[in-house]
Amino acid sequence: MTTTTVPALADERATESQWAVETHGLTKRFGNNVAVNSVELLVPRGCAFGYLGPNGAGKTTLIRVLLGLTHADAGTMSLLGYSVPRHRAAALARVGAIVDEPRFHGHLTGRQNLQILAAAREPAARQRIGPSLERVGILHRADDRVSKYSMGMRQRLGVAACLLGDPQLLILDEPMNGLDPAGMHEMRDMILSLVAEGRTVVLSSHLLDEVERTCDAVAIVDRGQIIRQGPISELLAGAALALQVECTEPERARALLDATNIGALIQVGEAGLGISLPVGTARDAIAEINRILVEGGISVYRLQQIQASLESWFLSVTSRLGAEE
Amino acid sequence: MTTLTDVPAPVPVPAASPSPDHRGSWIPTGPMIRTRIMELRKRRGLMITMALVMIGIPTVFLGIRLLLHGVDPKTYGPAGGYDIYTAFVSGVLYVFGFILAATLGVTAGSSDLTDGMFRHLVVTGRSRLALYLARIPAGLAIIIPVVAAGFTIVCAVCVFAAPTRVEFNGLRVPANLSRAGLENWAAGHPSEVICDGPNVQIGPNDAGIGTTIQNFPCNNGPNPGGGPTITKQGPGPQAQPQPVSHAQAVQAARFIAGENYGDYTRHFLYPSYSLMIKSGLWLELEVLIGFVVGLGLGSLLGQRTVAVILLIVLEIVLTPILSRAKIAHLINLQRAVVGLATAHLAPGGLPVLGGGGGGPGGGGGNPGLVPESTTVAVCVIVAWLVGWSVIGAWRMMTRDT
Numbered sequence: 001m002t003t004t005t006v007p008a009l010a011d012e013r014a015t016e017s018q019w020a021v022e023t024h025g026l027t028k029r030f031g032n033n034v035a036v037n038s039v040e041l042l043v044p045r046g047c048a049f050g051y052l053g054p055n056g057a058g059k060t061t062l063i064r065v066l067l068g069l070t071h072a073d074a075g076t077m078s079l080l081g082y083s084v085p086r087h088r089a090a091a092l093a094r095v096g097a098i099v100d101e102p103r104f105h106g107h108l109t110g111r112q113n114l115q116i117l118a119a120a121r122e123p124a125a126r127q128r129i130g131p132s133l134e135r136v137g138i139l140h141r142a143d144d145r146v147s148k149y150s151m152g153m154r155q156r157l158g159v160a161a162c163l164l165g166d167p168q169l170l171i172l173d174e175p176m177n178g179l180d181p182a183g184m185h186e187m188r189d190m191i192l193s194l195v196a197e198g199r200t201v202v203l204s205s206h207l208l209d210e211v212e213r214t215c216d217a218v219a220i221v222d223r224g225q226i227i228r229q230g231p232i233s234e235l236l237a238g239a240a241l242a243l244q245v246e247c248t249e250p251e252r253a254r255a256l257l258d259a260t261n262i263g264a265l266i267q268v269g270e271a272g273l274g275i276s277l278p279v280g281t282a283r284d285a286i287a288e289i290n291r292i293l294v295e296g297g298i299s300v301y302r303l304q305q306i307q308a309s310l311e312s313w314f315l316s317v318t319s320r321l322g323a324e325e
Numbered sequence: 326m327t328t329l330t331d332v333p334a335p336v337p338v339p340a341a342s343p344s345p346d347h348r349g350s351w352i353p354t355g356p357m358i359r360t361r362i363m364e365l366r367k368r369r370g371l372m373i374t375m376a377l378v379m380i381g382i383p384t385v386f387l388g389i390r391l392l393l394h395g396v397d398p399k400t401y402g403p404a405g406g407y408d409i410y411t412a413f414v415s416g417v418l419y420v421f422g423f424i425l426a427a428t429l430g431v432t433a434g435s436s437d438l439t440d441g442m443f444r445h446l447v448v449t450g451r452s453r454l455a456l457y458l459a460r461i462p463a464g465l466a467i468i469i470p471v472v473a474a475g476f477t478i479v480c481a482v483c484v485f486a487a488p489t490r491v492e493f494n495g496l497r498v499p500a501n502l503s504r505a506g507l508e509n510w511a512a513g514h515p516s517e518v519i520c521d522g523p524n525v526q527i528g529p530n531d532a533g534i535g536t537t538i539q540n541f542p543c544n545n546g547p548n549p550g551g552g553p554t555i556t557k558q559g560p561g562p563q564a565q566p567q568p569v570s571h572a573q574a575v576q577a578a579r580f581i582a583g584e585n586y587g588d589y590t591r592h593f594l595y596p597s598y599s600l601m602i603k604s605g606l607w608l609e610l611e612v613l614i615g616f617v618v619g620l621g622l623g624s625l626l627g628q629r630t631v632a633v634i635l636l637i638v639l640e641i642v643l644t645p646i647l648s649r650a651k652i653a654h655l656i657n658l659q660r661a662v663v664g665l666a667t668a669h670l671a672p673g674g675l676p677v678l679g680g681g682g683g684g685p686g687g688g689g690g691n692p693g694l695v696p697e698s699t700t701v702a703v704c705v706i707v708a709w710l711v712g713w714s715v716i717g718a719w720r721m722m723t724r725d726t
Contacts, residue, residue: 064725064726067447067448068447068448069444069447069448069725069726070725070726071725088349088450089348089349089450089451089452090348090450091450092348092448092449092450093348093449093450095448095450096448097448099444099448100444101441102441102445103440103441103442104440104441104442104445105364105436105440105442106440107367107368107369108363108364108367112360112363112364112367113442115360115363116360116361116363116364116442116446117445117446117449118356119354119356119357119359119360120357120446120449120451120456121348121449121450121451122348123356126356161445165449
């Protein structure tokens with residue numbers, strides 16, 4: 001009989017590895033379509049990590065490859081330090097995941113569905129059914145048939161299924177789908193609490209606002225390739241610098257600034273001037289703009305740096321790439 | 326590509342919590358089998374259908390026969406008996422047992438895929454082979470008791486409500502008599518036994534019995550043509566017609582009964598215990614085959630409707646045709662049909678494959694079937710069981726989800 005007793009060496013590596021997910025050159029093709037293209041992904045342990053991309057970018061395919069739901073055509077990967085698929089069973093014992101829309105046996109209750117999943121895990125998982133249901137807030141509906149659940153409740157049940165294995169790594173594919181605003185808020189809090197417990201949460205989503213509120217780091221994927229990854233603060237620091245200027249004579253102010261070599265994109269609006277500076281522009285440029293306006297006889301009432309959002313940064317990155325191609 | 330230059334500081338990770346288990350093992354655990362049984366058992370529509378067909382039909386049909394016989398025994402025959410038994414076992418339970426077992430197997434093989442649970446199960450890290458194999462004992466734990474329950478009802482009614490008199494060479498004789506009992510009954514009914522009774526062979530030492538039988542007044546005269554055919558084997562001239570005394574008639578009737586006791590015991594009033602045991606095991610074999618083939622096909626196709634239709638066509642259309650049509654060039658292909666192999670293993674006395682008579686030789690002795698040895702039949706059945714299990718397990722292990 002084969003067992004999943006993990007070799008000591010693999011255990012050591014698993015403990016030592018600082019990466020919850022690590023892939024190198026990971027590739028998955030469907031015929032001529034390359035769904036995952038040489039992905040180099042590093043997800044640090046103990047954080048909420050957003051995996052962002054437009055629809056059809058290859059987010060779910062990468063997750064399926066990581067979880068062994070489909071095989072990779074090339075590359076290497078590891079989960080929690082365990083090389084997969086070699087130590088797949090040992091790795092997945094510490095992983096909980098929702099892939100795509102969570103679906104269950106509709107003729108069974110939520111609790112019975114979890115009993116089936118717990119039976120496939122270690123014996124202790126059966127003791128976690130009640131607490132998991134309670135944690136996701138559907139304990140009162142646990143004995144109703146899943147066919148009567150709303151989409152949001154099935155999402156919660158999916159998260160409860162993830163928690164059965166007391167996972168160190170949770171991979172959640174679009175967990176906010178079908179949730180109302182209150183449900184999204186609860187889900188966000190739950191993810192943050194899981195991270196606070198030291199677990200790693202990989203959140204695949206196209207809801208940039210939610211990812212920005214929840215995650216510490218992100219990777220942007222487009223057409224199967226990761227085009228940026230890193231901590232959100234660092235990525236946004238590299239985003240275009242935006243200023244809002246409230247002043248007299250906005251049209252003349254615009255003409256003054258256009259005459260300089262700052263390279264700013266300037267729009268005149270009701271609130272004044274909207275100025276967008278190129279990526280990498282030093283903060284001294286802000287003072288320079290102020291000096292030019294004042295020396296030109298423009299009264300400046302307010303000059304405010306606008307914090308770039310993940311959404312605007314994401315759109316600028318992906319649209320620029322689209323333009324380059 | 327930008328690489329991570331400043332990742333958040335790693336946070337202490339919870340200790341590896343999973344207790345040691347055998348998650349990669351291909352052997353399913355008890356809880357996996359139990360929860361799989363629960364999943365199938367909770368399919369109310371399927372369970373109700375199975376109960377209705379395998380238990381409900383025999384119960385209702387035999388119950389009505391019992392009732393009618395109880396109300397008017399002269400018009401309506403006994404509810405049980407050998408003929409009812411063979412009709413139910415080789416008709417209803419055999420055919421519907423296979424179809425229902427196949428439907429259950431297909432459901433077990435495809436429900437995780439169609440309901441979207443397969444991904445959840447794979448993500449647990451549990452061996453896919455173990456996930457597949459857990460379905461076999463689970464499904465059998467449901468279908469075998471259901472078939473056994475229906476079969477038990479049939480057996481009980483056929484034994485306890487069997488006819489009390491047997492039709493024996495034109496005589497209606499009480500059932501289950503000993504040799505002495507039969508002789509005593511014959512002594513009480515000499516006229517019926519001598520005039521309407523079975524053939525009897527007269528040896529040289531029983532010439533007096535022969536004379537009695539020949540002279541016995543059947544239909545207001547001697548008995549030259551009616552009644553037992555007397556084969557005289559003794560020497561000497563034919564005796565002249567003599568008046569027959571009652572004592573002589575009783576003696577002759579006893580003689581006829583004694584001589585035919587062996588034949589009498591071979592008339593089935595109700596199935597023998599050995600036949601019931603054999604046909605019960607044979608039915609469960611059929612159910613096992615239906616379930617395993619259905620499981621494999623359901624896992625292969627990943628959906629239920631087409632798989633069930635294919636198996637119904639196999640059971641009630643293709644198998645009867647291929648079992649009886651003698652196509653010289655396809656004879657080995659015909660022998661590879663599992664339904665034919667199962668029919669060859671049918672216990673003696675059961676008609677199989679839509680009737681045609683089984684006879685004491687069972688399916689193997691059925692001249693209507695394509696000839697096949699028992700060894701070949703066993704090999705075909707084993708090949709179907711192993712082959713479909715391998716196909717189903719392979720598809721389960723290689724399926725992208």
